[in-house]
Amino acid sequence: MKRLFIKTYGCQMNVYDSARMADLLAPLGFTATETAADADMVILNTCHIREKAAEKVYSELGKLKRLKEARAKDGGRMVIAVAGCVAQAEGKEIIARQPAVDIVVGPQSYQRLPEMIAKISRGTGHALETEFPAEDKFDTLPAPAAHGATTAFLTVQEGCDKFCTFCVVPYTRGAEFSRPVAQILAEAKGLADSGVREITLLGQNVNAYCGTGPDGNAWSLAKLIEALAKIDRLQRLRFVTSHPRDMSEDLIAAHRDIPQLMPYLHLPVQAGSDTILAAMNRGHTAADYLKLVDRIRAARPDIALSGDFIVGFPGETDADFKATLDLVKQVEYAQAYSFKYSPRPGTPAAAIARQVPEEVKEARLAELQALLTAQQKAFNASCAGRTFPVLFENPGRKAGQAVGRSPYLQPVHVEDALSLIGSIVDVRIEAVLSNSLKGVLVSSREKALAH
């Protein structure tokens, strides 16, 4: 038996890929372990989106090198693999910078890991795979193993053709590719059979999904969701990440018509200034985005919105930044992520002369985050006293406690609820804490009175 440690950086697609790598290596005798120190094989599944994310990988590799040397002294062996978007972007460079690395494998090639491991165990040096496209991968991967989880990710689409000028994803994940409908339905049914009650559909541009359906036609994400909603015992569906330009009418209608689709939408806008949106190549204006938000809210009035923002994109003026704050004030987000612009090698924006000074980025980020945090707090506060269906996922920290998620993805803690893990139960929110909600089970008597 060999021990495998996978460390995952970056987005949910990497979380999905890490789970699939573990499934792929299980038949070779690898079982999961919690630390690198006792692993026979370590995989760093990396992210290239911002400089910090990529640099973390090299400091981690430095630590692994020392572990590997210590292991070799004792006559043992540790295999180090770098997977994910840094692997794709930097390829051989990684081995040049850290020769302790044995394997470099891109996000579309990890189905080749078993042969790569065999190759290096024959002592033939390093192994490198950074091939596209994604079809290959999904055709060869085994079905996900059952882990007893209540929620799961399912990648339905990979890659991106949008080429926002700041972003590495089109280079690290390649062109947009949608998995065929039948393959996705089979994977989702398998997950539901293994006890999964909520699936989050993943794609860099998930709402650009256009996979081939069983009828031979290209299916939209809305049509796929409609089919998934028919799967027995699959009670909740979510999808992430959407691009405003691909938010089609049928997908908006799905939020109105399909009860399994949760009233929560991550819809990044990045900036509120039309000049900056154009320089980013986002393909829409701030007004377009606000109109879209109105249409979505008209279809599903209780929908909670979340977003991503970049401050300090090259050339961003105080007035541009103010436009971002104004947009945020108009939308009122329930949750959001915000970042300082990070110039990425090979992307057009990195070559723009007018880069924004670091201290200006810092100040803008602080101001934006204060506003977003206040909105998130206000949203959470508005939940006090309301009753939500909560899908219980895990035991809480206290004995007997269970933690689940509201339809709006907020963690909800409830006492004496351990036996409810895996089911959806009505919970009345009694307290709003800083990052979660606290609730009590709504008794059947209360429910009867309410009806």
Ligand code: SAH
């Ligand atoms: N496909 C998604 C986002 C993928 S990356 C979309 O289109 O919105 C996740 C987030 O990282 C982005 O939304 C963006 O806010 C941020 N990001 C991407 N590149 C960045 C960069 N160079 N610097 C700072 N933030 C970046």
Ligand code: SF4
């Ligand atoms: Fe990156 Fe833009 Fe594609 Fe999102 S849509 S992954 S931000 S290029």
Ligand code: F3S
């Ligand atoms: Fe990072 Fe790659 Fe995801 S760059 S955000 S891991 S697609």
